Amino acid sequence: xxxxxxxxxxxxxxxxxxxxxxxxxxxxxxxxxxxxxxxxxxxxxxxxxxxxxxxxxxxxxxxxxxxxxxxxxxxxxxxxxxxxxxxxxxxxxxxxxxxxxxxxxxxxxxxxxxxxxxxxxxxxxxxxxxxxxxxxxxxxxxxxxxxxxxxxxxxxxxxxxxxxxxxxxxxxxxxxxxxxxxxxxxxxxxxxxxxxxxxxxxxxxxxxxxxxxxxxxxxxxxxxxxxxxxxxxxxxxxxxxxxxxxxxxxxxxxxxxxxxxxxxxxxxxxxxxxxxxxxxxx
Numbered sequence: 001x002x003x004x005x006x007x008x009x010x011x012x013x014x015x016x017x018x019x020x021x022x023x024x025x026x027x028x029x030x031x032x033x034x035x036x037x038x039x040x041x042x043x044x045x046x047x048x049x050x051x052x053x054x055x056x057x058x059x060x061x062x063x064x065x066x067x068x069x070x071x072x073x074x075x076x077x078x079x080x081x082x083x084x085x086x087x088x089x090x091x092x093x094x095x096x097x098x099x100x101x102x103x104x105x106x107x108x109x110x111x112x113x114x115x116x117x118x119x120x121x122x123x124x125x126x127x128x129x130x131x132x133x134x135x136x137x138x139x140x141x142x143x144x145x146x147x148x149x150x151x152x153x154x155x156x157x158x159x160x161x162x163x164x165x166x167x168x169x170x171x172x173x174x175x176x177x178x179x180x181x182x183x184x185x186x187x188x189x190x191x192x193x194x195x196x197x198x199x200x201x202x203x204x205x206x207x208x209x210x211x212x213x214x215x216x217x218x219x220x221x222x223x224x225x226x227x228x229x230x231x232x233x234x235x236x237x238x239x240x241x242x243x244x245x246x247x248x249x250x251x252x253x254x255x256x257x258x259x260x261x262x263x264x265x266x267x268x269x270x271x272x273x274x275x276x277x278x279x280x281x282x
Contacts, residue, residue, distance in 0.1 A: 003065065006276040007126050013068060017051065018043075020072045020077065024129075029121070037110045037118035038125075041083050047100040049218075049279075050191040051075035056272040057195030057207075069160050073133040074143055074198055077126035078191050081151045084122035085160070085187075087115055139198045146197070150190035159183025163236075171236045177216070179236065184222075185215025192273075198202055206264045208271060213258035220251040221280055255280050 003009045004036035018033055029035035054075045055068055063071070090097040090105040091112060098108050107115035130143050149155060157181030162175075171179065194201050220238055224247055227239040238247040255277050262273045 001024075003059065004271050004275070005006070006052075006056060006272050006278070009056055009059065009272055010048075012065070013055055014048060014052065016069065017048065017055070017072055017261055019152050020069070024076070025125075028125070032162055033110070033114055034117060034121055037106055037114050039122060040109060041087050041106050041118060042079065044083075044103060046083070048079060051079045052272075053188065053214075053276070054078055054191040054195035056276070057192050057201075058153075060201040060269040060272050061196055061199035061201035062269070063199050065093065070134045071195075073129040074135065074194060075191075077129045077143075077147065078187070078194070079127070080122040080126040081156075082187060084119040085151075085156060087119040087122070089160070091115065092159075105259070115138065127271075135198050142197050143194045144149065146190050148193050150186040155182050155186035155190075166236065171241070173241065176238065176241055177237055180219040181212070181216060184219040185212055188215035188218060201268060204265060206261045207268070209261040210265070212257045213254045213261065214276070217251055217254040217280055220247055220254065223247060224251065251280060 003012060022039065025035065025039055025042065029038060029085060034145060052075075055071060057070050059065065086100065087106045088190065089095050090100055093109055097105050099105060103109075105115075106118055109115075110118070126147070127144060130140060132138060133143075135143065151157070154255065159179050162179045163183060166175075166179075188207070189211040192214075193203055196207055201207075223237040223239055224244065227237065227244060227247075242250070259274060259277055262268075264272050
C-alpha cells in the first residue's frame with residue numbers, strides 16, 4: 001500500500017529503524033560504559049526527524065518500502081551525528097544543561113569524560129556506517145562528502161562555535177540567519193540531499209531549496225516554542241531579535257517557499273515532503 005503522508009510514513013518505518021539503531025550499536029560497541037552512554041543518548045526520545053526525512057526522500061525517489069532497510073545505515077549515520085551534537089551541546093563548557101527531553105543529560109548521567117567520548121564515538125561511528133553501507137562506491141563517497149561538509153567546520157560545527165563565542169553579543173538578522181543555517185539547517189539539508197543522491201534522484205536546486213527552507217523553519221519553530229515556554233530569554237533567537245509576530249510571519253514564508261520549491265521538483269513523488277510541512281502548523 002502506498003504511503004501518502006509523512007506521519008504515516010513515520011509510524012510505519014520508525015519502529016524498525018529504532019530497532020536497527022539499538023541492535024547495531026549493542027552488537028558493534030564492545031566497551032560497556034561507552035556502549036551504554038551512546039545508547040542512552042541515541043534512545044533518549046528524539047523524533048528522528050532527520051533520518052526519517054532522508055528515508056522519506058529515498059521512498060519519494062522511487063525506492064519500495066520493503067527496500068528501505070538497505071538505507072538504514074545511511075539514515076543512522078545522520079542520527080548518530082545529530083545525537084553527538086546534542087551530547088556536546090549539553091556539556092558544562094557549552095550550554096551546561098542538566099536535562100534533555102525530561103531526562104538527565106549524558107554528562108549528568110555518566111560524567112563529563114564519558115559523555116565527551118560517547119559523542120566522539122557517535123561522530124566517528126557515523127562514518128563507519130556510511131563506509132560499509134550497501135551503496136555503491138560513488139554514492140558512499142557522495143554521502144561522506146555531503147555529511148562531513150554540512151556537519152563539520154564548514155557547517156554545523158561552525159554554527160556551534162558562533163553560538164558559544166557570540167552568546168554575549170546581540171547578532172543582527174543576517175548573522176543570526178547564518179548561525180541557524182549552519183547549526184540546525186545544514187544537517188537537515190544533508191539528510192534530504194543524501195537521500196536523493198543515494199536513491200538515484202538527480203539533485204536539483206528545487207530540492208536543495210526545499211531542504212534549506214525547511215531546515216531554517218525548523219529552527220524558527222523551535223525558537224517560537226521555547227519563547228512560549230519562557231526559555232531562551234537572553235539568547236540569540238529570532239523572537240528576541242525581531243519579535244514573535246515577525247518570527248511567525250517569517251516561518252510562514254519559509255514554509256510557503258519550501259512548498260513551492262518541492263512542487264517544482266520533477267520525477268519525484270512530492271506527497272511525503274509536502275505533508276511534512278504540516279509539522280510547522282502544530
